[in-house]
Amino acid sequence: MSLQTLQERIRDAAGRGAALRLRGGGTKDFYGNTPRGEVLDTRVFSGIVSYEPTELVVTARCGTLLSELDATLAERGQFLPFEPPHFGAGATFGGCIAAGLSGPRRASAGALRDYMLGARLIDGRGHVLGFGGQVMKNVAGYDVSRLLAGSLGTLGLIAEASLKVLPRPPSELTLRFEMPEERAIEALNRWAGQPLPISASAWHDGELHVRLSGAAPAVRAAAEKMGGERTGEEAFWTAIREHTAPFFGGPEPLWRIAVPPPTARLCLAGNQLIEWGGGLRWLTSDASPHTVREAALRAKGHATLFRAAAKPAAAFAPLDPVLMRLHRELKAAFDPAGIFNPGRLYAEM
Amino acid sequence: MLREEEDTRPYECDGLTAYRQVPMVVALPETEEQVQRVLQTCTAMGVPVVPRGAGTGLSGGALPPGNGVLLSMAKFMRIVRVDSRARVAVAQPGVRNAAISEAAAPYGLYYAPDPSSQIACTIGGNVAENSGGVHCLKYGLTVHNVVRVRGFTMSGEAIELGSEAPDAPGYDLLALAIGSEGMLIVVTEVAVKLLPKPQCARVIMASFDDVGKAGQAVADVIAAGIIPAGLEMMDQPATRAVEQFVGAGYDLQAAAILLCESDGTPEEVEDEIARMQAVLERSGAARMTVSRDEAERLRFWSGRKAAFPAVGRISPDYYCMDGTIPRKRLGEILQFIAQMEAKYGLRCPNVFHAGDGNLHPLILFDANDADELRRTELFAAEVLEKCIEVGGTITGEHGVGVEKINQMCVQFQPDELEMFQAVKAAFDPARLLNPGKAVPTLARCAEYGRMHVRGGKLPHAELPRF
Ligand SMILES: Cc1cc2nc3c(=O)[nH]c(=O)nc-3n(C[C@H](O)[C@H](O)[C@H](O)COP(=O)(O)OP(=O)(O)OC[C@H]3O[C@@H](n4cnc5c(N)ncnc54)[C@H](O)[C@@H]3O)c2cc1C
Numbered sequence: 001m002s003l004q005t006l007q008e009r010i011r012d013a014a015g016r017g018a019a020l021r022l023r024g025g026g027t028k029d030f031y032g033n034t035p036r037g038e039v040l041d042t043r044v045f046s047g048i049v050s051y052e053p054t055e056l057v058v059t060a061r062c063g064t065l066l067s068e069l070d071a072t073l074a075e076r077g078q079f080l081p082f083e084p085p086h087f088g089a090g091a092t093f094g095g096c097i098a099a100g101l102s103g104p105r106r107a108s109a110g111a112l113r114d115y116m117l118g119a120r121l122i123d124g125r126g127h128v129l130g131f132g133g134q135v136m137k138n139v140a141g142y143d144v145s146r147l148l149a150g151s152l153g154t155l156g157l158i159a160e161a162s163l164k165v166l167p168r169p170p171s172e173l174t175l176r177f178e179m180p181e182e183r184a185i186e187a188l189n190r191w192a193g194q195p196l197p198i199s200a201s202a203w204h205d206g207e208l209h210v211r212l213s214g215a216a217p218a219v220r221a222a223a224e225k226m227g228g229e230r231t232g233e234e235a236f237w238t239a240i241r242e243h244t245a246p247f248f249g250g251p252e253p254l255w256r257i258a259v260p261p262p263t264a265r266l267c268l269a270g271n272q273l274i275e276w277g278g279g280l281r282w283l284t285s286d287a288s289p290h291t292v293r294e295a296a297l298r299a300k301g302h303a304t305l306f307r308a309a310a311k312p313a314a315a316f317a318p319l320d321p322v323l324m325r326l327h328r329e330l331k332a333a334f335d336p337a338g339i340f341n342p343g344r345l346y347a348e349m
Numbered sequence: 350m351l352r353e354e355e356d357t358r359p360y361e362c363d364g365l366t367a368y369r370q371v372p373m374v375v376a377l378p379e380t381e382e383q384v385q386r387v388l389q390t391c392t393a394m395g396v397p398v399v400p401r402g403a404g405t406g407l408s409g410g411a412l413p414p415g416n417g418v419l420l421s422m423a424k425f426m427r428i429v430r431v432d433s434r435a436r437v438a439v440a441q442p443g444v445r446n447a448a449i450s451e452a453a454a455p456y457g458l459y460y461a462p463d464p465s466s467q468i469a470c471t472i473g474g475n476v477a478e479n480s481g482g483v484h485c486l487k488y489g490l491t492v493h494n495v496v497r498v499r500g501f502t503m504s505g506e507a508i509e510l511g512s513e514a515p516d517a518p519g520y521d522l523l524a525l526a527i528g529s530e531g532m533l534i535v536v537t538e539v540a541v542k543l544l545p546k547p548q549c550a551r552v553i554m555a556s557f558d559d560v561g562k563a564g565q566a567v568a569d570v571i572a573a574g575i576i577p578a579g580l581e582m583m584d585q586p587a588t589r590a591v592e593q594f595v596g597a598g599y600d601l602q603a604a605a606i607l608l609c610e611s612d613g614t615p616e617e618v619e620d621e622i623a624r625m626q627a628v629l630e631r632s633g634a635a636r637m638t639v640s641r642d643e644a645e646r647l648r649f650w651s652g653r654k655a656a657f658p659a660v661g662r663i664s665p666d667y668y669c670m671d672g673t674i675p676r677k678r679l680g681e682i683l684q685f686i687a688q689m690e691a692k693y694g695l696r697c698p699n700v701f702h703a704g705d706g707n708l709h710p711l712i713l714f715d716a717n718d719a720d721e722l723r724r725t726e727l728f729a730a731e732v733l734e735k736c737i738e739v740g741g742t743i744t745g746e747h748g749v750g751v752e753k754i755n756q757m758c759v760q761f762q763p764d765e766l767e768m769f770q771a772v773k774a775a776f777d778p779a780r781l782l783n784p785g786k787a788v789p790t791l792a793r794c795a796e797y798g799r800m801h802v803r804g805g806k807l808p809h810a811e812l813p814r815f
Contacts, residue, residue, distance in 0.1 A: 052675075052677070053571075053572060054568040054569075054571050054572040054676065054677065055571075055675050055676055056571060057675075077574055100516075100521075102516075106515065107515075110489070110493060111515070111516060113521055113524060114489065114492075114493050123764075123768070127764045129762075129764055129765050129768055130761075130762075130765065131765065133740070133741070134675065134740060135673040135674065135675060135705075135706055135740070135741050135742055135745070136486070136673065136704075136705040136706060136707070136745075137481055137485070137490065137673045137702070137705050137706075137707045137742075137745035138673055138742040138744070138745060139478065139479050139528045139742075139744050139745065139746060139747075139748055139749070140742045140743050140744050140749055140753075140757060140760055140761075141749075141757065141760075141761060141765070141766075141769050141787070141788065142525055142528070142529055142533075142769055142772050142773075142788075143479070143492065143524045143525055143527065143528050143529075144525075144768065144769075144772070146492070146521055146524035146525075147520055147521055147522075147524055149521060149524075150516070150520070150521060151520055151521075155520075166576065167574035167575070167576065168574075170574070189434050189435070192436060192545075193433060193434070193436055193456065193458065193545055194457070194545050195545040195546065195547050195548050195613065195614065196545075197613075214613070214617065215613070215616075215617045215620050215621060216620075217614070217616030217617055217619075217620050218613055218614045218616055218617035218620075220616075221614055221616050222614075258512075258514040258515045258516055258517075259514045260435050260437075260513045260514050261435060261436075262434045276515060279514060279515045280515065299514075300512070300513060300514060301512070301514035302512065302514060302517065302518050304518065316518045316519065317518045319518065319519050322502070322506045322507070322508050323508070323519060326520075326522060326775055326776065327519055327520055329775035330520060330772065330775050333768065333771035333772065333774075333775060334768070334771075345519070346519070
């Protein structure tokens, strides 16, 4: 299907005031508030538009499978440095950008939004708008393409996007340490202040795993300095990223609590897994949403109700009134009829 | 508050001196409450406000309003805290870029973006322009290194964007504010990420007898899977100007030189420098010198960082451009610039953030000669439009300001410009904060007569043309 067909569908829905639920592979249906509206399948617009390894840029259409993109980059020894979770074989590029989620490498390599270079968007009037571009540095106009990262399809249909990519590190290894939680948080923050090539960390149940990435000599030297036991399995990190590790399997609601990395142990009922050098605390718990959000707030962070059979609260931490007004006005500017994924990010918009 | 012309005159322009306007009033607030009151009062009276940092901007972003208030943030000079455990520094917007790294140095940390103007420019100005530096290829721009800002909207509402915890909820308004050229909010506090200082760094100075070859070498380094800590290029007219000024030790026989830096652990650097040398050799480097010690490394960089002032000494005036292009088009653009030098009879040394494809051609002219100024503007416009044509952008890091506002009409179509206006209106419905900068009105574009044409169709054919 062509871009025009998508534009027509959108114009038609806007005319009728009918809500559209933008959907790729549906692997992130669980994320955000409950989706509603007529499904507009983005997979009909797919394919890698351009990929030039020496430019470190890939441009792809929204319906492109994330797995296809990964494979194409891997052929040239490159990758998406923010290691986005797929959450299923059907994950699409557009869904990945709209969800804005980053994986284990987030603390060292940066988030998805850090790699956004440009995007083409179909807005709520059915217009195709281009922002940013395919170059590394660009300050012409407001940075709208970065705004789309994590917007959960509420501003428009991200038809195409360009991301910066990087060469895969030549060498990686994983170290394992036996460590209680407080000591792990302390060690992770101490290491992060030193020039060590740490590219991922995960603490759970007395065990800390740390991945090192970089030039072989640097990785070797760091491993010697840090100690621990070498385990070297990439599958471990895939299981953390994809939530297939046993920790994520329980029936309780799963919370994603972001805090400043040195934050001490969060005293909440349930089970915790720590990533991103201490900046991300996964929590599986039946604790009341109020209790969890209060604890996050006290730590100067915020809690997302990530996955739950039936969400007992709004998915995202509430915004103050000024920020909420800005959100609504931006939403109205991009989507005057309010048709794109209504309520998915916040009930008010 | 400054009202007398002798006091307000120093604020008449920023680093783009071709545009000048003495402001009606200059306000120098010292507290957030005062900033808020100035904004509330101006909103009530419908008076425009232009924020200003150190005034080193190169696109006229801080050009004052003749009928309004220039809001200087120069008194916001405090580093609020350096949290070495969380690797975050919190600074007021008037703090100089370099002062942050100085404050973090005792902890072995630093703030990565290093614009050449870093000893003078402020972190508030950096946020407004999304400034870059010679190490941005590996460490990112301002947007990648600022985690939170606090400030006020034009109507005086307090606002905080981003957070010291990762991935703040909702839209990424922090990304929108960074690079917004002081048009969305007035920033009163900035929290930045600090990084551990690399244990060691070395730079290769590689000479090429042909500019095109140097451009190709840049692509070859990246293709080899190497991301240098810095990758900069200067052509011969630039190295000659610099050498007279700072004596950096550049190869003056070379048509172009590349500075290619590696940083990390000593083992890593040794390994990477060897790999870089092998690639540069294959790409036809005529000569290579690797910095032997920190003093020599800093000397090699001093030349690059002093490029603008050095060029300023060989010509009464110079005009700095800032387009970004896909790296592979470097050779083509250089050829185009050479043609323009002939066409307009003006010299133009070139310095680049080559790794990022960000060009800084410097057109030499004499502002007292009206015709040279006119030719300079035409020269610059042609180069910027060429950048768009090859798939790039009119500004990589200096901003649009008042300077490149006409070229915005070429880079964006009317629908896109209208969306920018709508973003502005969400933050500042009365359009009083730094009005008339960065985003042109459609009427202005029609006047410029160079509308963005996509697919051969003229957009908004119904608009009157002049
Ligand atoms: C010799 C020289 C070398 C340079 N090298 C580089 C370089 O390598 N890389 C690079 O990116 N730039 C470079 N620049 C450009 C310039 O230094 C940067 O754009 C810098 O960020 C401007 O900071 P400033 O404090 O001088 O801001 P100003 O020039 O005072 O203002 C710039 C913009 O920021 C806004 N602003 C300032 N403070 C605030 C605030 N608190 N809240 C809201 N808005 C605000 C102003 O309204 C204006 O639009 C160079 C300039 C010179 C003269």
